[in-house]
Amino acid sequence: xxxxxxxxxxxxxxxxxxxxxxxxxxxxxxxxxxxxxxxxxxxxxxxxxxxxxxxxxxxxxxxxxxxxxxxxxxxxxxxxxxxxxxxxxxxxxxxxxxxxxxxxxxxxxxxxxxxxxxxxxxxxxxxxxxxxxxxxxxxxxxxxxxxxxxxxxxxxxxxxxxxxxxxxxxxxxxxxxxxxxxxxxxxxxxxxxxxxxxxxxxxxxxxxxxxxxxxxxxxxxxxxxxxxxxxxxxxxxxxxxxxxxxxxxxxxxxxxxxxxxxxxxxxxxxxxxxxxxxxxxxxxxxxxxxxxxxxxxxxxxxxxxxxxxxxxxxxxxxxx
Amino acid sequence: xxxxxxxxxxxxxxxxxxxxxxxxxxxxxxxxxxxxxxxxxxxxxxxxxxxxxxxxxxxxxxxxxxxxxxxxxxxxxxxxxxxxxxxxxxxxxxxxxxxxxxxxxxxxxxxxxxxxxxxxxxxxxxxxxxxxxxxxxxxxxxxxxxxxxxxxxxxxxxxxxxxxxxxxxxxxxxxxxxxxxxxxxxxxxxxxxxxxxxxxxxxxxxxxxxxxxxxxxxxxxxxxxxxxxxxxxxxxxxxxxxxxxxxxxxxxxxxxxxxxxxxxxxxxxxxxxxxxxxxxxxxxxxxxxxxxxxxxxxxxxxxxxxxxxxxxxxxxxxxxxxxxxxxxxxxxxxxxxxxxxxxxxxxxxxxxxxxx
Numbered sequence: 001x002x003x004x005x006x007x008x009x010x011x012x013x014x015x016x017x018x019x020x021x022x023x024x025x026x027x028x029x030x031x032x033x034x035x036x037x038x039x040x041x042x043x044x045x046x047x048x049x050x051x052x053x054x055x056x057x058x059x060x061x062x063x064x065x066x067x068x069x070x071x072x073x074x075x076x077x078x079x080x081x082x083x084x085x086x087x088x089x090x091x092x093x094x095x096x097x098x099x100x101x102x103x104x105x106x107x108x109x110x111x112x113x114x115x116x117x118x119x120x121x122x123x124x125x126x127x128x129x130x131x132x133x134x135x136x137x138x139x140x141x142x143x144x145x146x147x148x149x150x151x152x153x154x155x156x157x158x159x160x161x162x163x164x165x166x167x168x169x170x171x172x173x174x175x176x177x178x179x180x181x182x183x184x185x186x187x188x189x190x191x192x193x194x195x196x197x198x199x200x201x202x203x204x205x206x207x208x209x210x211x212x213x214x215x216x217x218x219x220x221x222x223x224x225x226x227x228x229x230x231x232x233x234x235x236x237x238x239x240x241x242x243x244x245x246x247x248x249x250x251x252x253x254x255x256x257x258x259x260x261x262x263x264x265x266x267x268x269x270x271x272x273x274x275x276x277x278x279x280x281x282x283x284x285x286x287x288x289x290x291x292x293x294x295x296x297x298x299x300x301x302x303x304x305x306x307x308x309x310x311x312x313x314x315x316x317x318x319x320x
Numbered sequence: 321x322x323x324x325x326x327x328x329x330x331x332x333x334x335x336x337x338x339x340x341x342x343x344x345x346x347x348x349x350x351x352x353x354x355x356x357x358x359x360x361x362x363x364x365x366x367x368x369x370x371x372x373x374x375x376x377x378x379x380x381x382x383x384x385x386x387x388x389x390x391x392x393x394x395x396x397x398x399x400x401x402x403x404x405x406x407x408x409x410x411x412x413x414x415x416x417x418x419x420x421x422x423x424x425x426x427x428x429x430x431x432x433x434x435x436x437x438x439x440x441x442x443x444x445x446x447x448x449x450x451x452x453x454x455x456x457x458x459x460x461x462x463x464x465x466x467x468x469x470x471x472x473x474x475x476x477x478x479x480x481x482x483x484x485x486x487x488x489x490x491x492x493x494x495x496x497x498x499x500x501x502x503x504x505x506x507x508x509x510x511x512x513x514x515x516x517x518x519x520x521x522x523x524x525x526x527x528x529x530x531x532x533x534x535x536x537x538x539x540x541x542x543x544x545x546x547x548x549x550x551x552x553x554x555x556x557x558x559x560x561x562x563x564x565x566x567x568x569x570x571x572x573x574x575x576x577x578x579x580x581x582x583x584x585x586x587x588x589x590x591x592x593x594x595x596x597x598x599x600x601x602x603x604x605x606x607x608x609x610x611x612x613x614x615x616x617x618x619x620x621x622x623x624x625x626x627x628x629x630x631x632x633x634x635x636x637x638x639x640x641x642x643x644x645x646x647x648x649x650x651x652x653x654x655x656x657x658x659x660x661x662x663x664x665x666x667x668x669x670x671x672x673x674x675x676x
Contacts, residue, residue, distance in 0.1 A: 005547035101547040110415035
């Protein structure tokens with residue numbers, strides 16, 4: 001089940017939110033309703049970038065009850081592998097895409113008495129959908145949102161005016177920082193904490209909360225990894241009987257797909273575990289970049305996550 | 321608004337029958353041909369026998385997402401009686417209300433699409449108009465507003481839906497049975513299991529743990545995607561066409577296992593098949609689990625020669641731990657003896673369809 005059922009859509013609108021971020025609105029091609037979804041869910045957008053097939057995950061930011069369209073916001077990454085540049089430079093209203101059904105690796109815990117959200121930069125997007133969903137049921141939340149500067153604080157004005165008193169904004173260029181310890185020390189019992197943003201921020205928030213005695217089950221985070229680039233390498237696929245070369249800006253999963261191998265996947269960001277593959281032989285070093293396998297499994301080297309991880313060395317044989 | 325059924329008279333299709341006392345439940349000849357016989361070969365062992373829940377062979381129980389058959393109206397009347405006696409048979413923890421709405425939407429949309437002659441759903445924004453003609457229901461309510469329904473969304477739709485259902489919340493890397501209804505169950509209790517996680521509620525199942533079945537099944541289910549439901553079979557044996565074989569009522573039905581004779585066995589002993597299907601729900605990210613029960617008496621099953629031969633071999637050769645867990649170890653010799661008359665030793669074709 002590589003990817004599961006699909007949603008054929010058309011771009012209805014492209015909006016420049018600020019100098020780094022564009023928003024894309026997708027509607028179904030036949031005009032029917034799209035499925036409702038849960039706040040925190042993402043879709044995988046399938047793109048044909050001038051012959052290169054790209055499948056990138058993006059969090060849905062629109063109201064989950066608005067079944068007329070899905071919206072994503074994409075931050076341009078000039079050093080990335082090219083997915084965001086393609087979306088920013090080439091995607092126009094009217095173009096057709098295929099989306100995965102929404103899936104959620106960052107769901108709200110609906111038992112929480114209160115949802116405390118901490119966002120950094122483009123990490124705001126899943127919270128926009130979660131806040132919309134909570135608003136339908138008068139769910140209690142509080143958002144702390146950092147951006148590099150006021151102009152880069154996407155959707156801050158919209159959030160602040162819709163939810164007065166619940167949204168707190170911080171700007172790096174004004175040396176403002178969340179007073180995390182005080183914030184975490186003053187939450188009511190039954191609060192769940194959610195953080196989405198740069199890796200450093202996630203680590204800071206989670207380690208602070210854990211050191212203050214927050215229960216691990218009340219801490220939630222989402223970190224999508226872009227597959228990243230690296231040196232080309234060769235891989236033997238034992239089941240398919242093929243040998244493939246993974247290019248510099250290509251992931252192992254993408255190289256398998258380009259060779260016509262139907263490999264399973266869901267998130268394509270090292271988080272969900274769907275593409276986990278057994279390693280038959282490894283003469284070299286697997287560059288594990290996922291956060292699905294445990295550190296012990298990384299050390300053993302018996303498994304690899306082809307969506308993000310790479311290889312350096314002489315021979316790699318995997319079961320696919 | 322109430323949910324008192326006004327069945328528009330049992331039609332030519334919907335049978336007027338009982339699942340208790342008089343036990344007038346029967347399958348029509350057509351229903352026997354479409355009975356979901358669960359054995360695709362002559363032996364049985366646990367496996368994660370999942371397949372995509374996609375529309376299947378025309379006329380079969382797989383044709384539609386939710387099979388509405390000739391027993392629908394009578395099953396719903398039976399469910400209402402069980403719930404009247406024991407309201408705890410249907411429960412939903414507070415955080416599962418949204419999953420209940422998801423389930424209501426899933427069922428209403430599918431039934432209105434697949435059975436327009438019986439069900440109709442029209443929406444004007446949040447105002448939904450639902451017509452269930454077989455049960456005589458015509459309601460208008462506000463989606464996501466519980467106060468506009470006579471029950472919570474889960475119980476409301478479950479009183480109009482065949483099969484027992486559980487709703488699993490996903491958190492902490494496992495599934496939690498946080499809502500459920502059980503009135504046609506093979507000796508398990510929603511009231512007992514509510515709040516348990518996946519490994520807890522499966523703990524009593526023999527052998528499967530050693531086979532690693534539950535670890536694999538959980539891993540599979542956590543990846544279940546919206547829009548891509550899956551299904552599997554399970555089965556057991558029941559004396560009399562009794563839907564409510566609950567642990568709560570075991571003193572009432574347990575002793576009936578001692579009443580079988582070679583003369584009455586074909587009529588009283590039923591193969592009980594569960595067509596289980598699983599759906600990722602959109603708003604709540606929960607997983608809905610539908611356990612749909614089909615009952616077929618031995619004398620009706622053996623009217624299909626292939627099934628008579630195969631059922632004999634399955635019953636005769638089943639691992640004793642499974643026969644014990646499924647509650648028929650004491651009657652196994654009698655069942656095998658009765659079935660042996662319908663097994664001439666001829667080979668059976670692969671697959672479960674009657675005619676192949």
